[in-house]
Amino acid sequence: DGGITQSPKYLFRKExxxxxxxxxxxxxxxxxYWYRQDPGQGLRLIYYxxxxxxxxxxxxxxxxxxxxxxxxxxxxxVTSAQKNPTAFYLCxxxxxxxxxxxxxxxxxxxxxx
Amino acid sequence: QQPVxxxxxxxxxxxxxxxxxxxxxxxxxxxxxxxxxxxxxPVFLMILLKGGEQKGHEKISxxxxxxxxxxxxxxxxxxxxxxxxxxxxxEHAPGSNDYKLSFGAGTTVTVRA
Numbered sequence: 001d002g003g004i005t006q007s008p009k010y011l012f013r014k015e016x017x018x019x020x021x022x023x024x025x026x027x028x029x030x031x032x033y034w035y036r037q038d039p040g041q042g043l044r045l046i047y048y049x050x051x052x053x054x055x056x057x058x059x060x061x062x063x064x065x066x067x068x069x070x071x072x073x074x075x076x077x078v079t080s081a082q083k084n085p086t087a088f089y090l091c092x093x094x095x096x097x098x099x100x101x102x103x104x105x106x107x108x109x110x111x112x113x
Numbered sequence: 114q115q116p117v118x119x120x121x122x123x124x125x126x127x128x129x130x131x132x133x134x135x136x137x138x139x140x141x142x143x144x145x146x147x148x149x150x151x152x153x154x155p156v157f158l159m160i161l162l163k164g165g166e167q168k169g170h171e172k173i174s175x176x177x178x179x180x181x182x183x184x185x186x187x188x189x190x191x192x193x194x195x196x197x198x199x200x201x202x203x204e205h206a207p208g209s210n211d212y213k214l215s216f217g218a219g220t221t222v223t224v225r226a
Binding site: 040043090107 | 142217
């Protein structure tokens, strides 16, 4: 079955540590996205990538980094520079750009203490 | 720029109707609608690409008023399965090199028996 996988589902880290969230898709989609979800604030775009080896900052990129070395993979690193990293992180993909349906992964809930 | 959704929350009895609105201060190229159940990933409902276009998904339909820069989602004869948080995602005019969606804060719908 095609889809998007994110791992792990729950992640706990100490403040000051970098952490990498995994996102893999086997839908052969060109575009991939990372969103952050906080209660009452909807989905906010962190980074997005239209093609391999290229990505753009979204609305809240500070304190995050990404890479897109393979079409299937778009990992997100939450760095120690991110002031409030505790959140629900969602990865999504679409065939091309934003005019197409986005398929979401199950999400990773990150807690930093 | 994040679109504005209204109302923030609505409570329905089975069989009742509801309307969720999504408006933007910038010209819109497309509007997406997604539904998210608690603790799960958002699921795509529909995309509206042309002004005045209406689309449907079971008894859920939507309209897009390009001139007013807004879209409305109609829940007709609501069922218990319609409960969840509904998000609109907006894409602005092509040519702006803006290949991303901006999501509203969401409207929480609770359908009771």
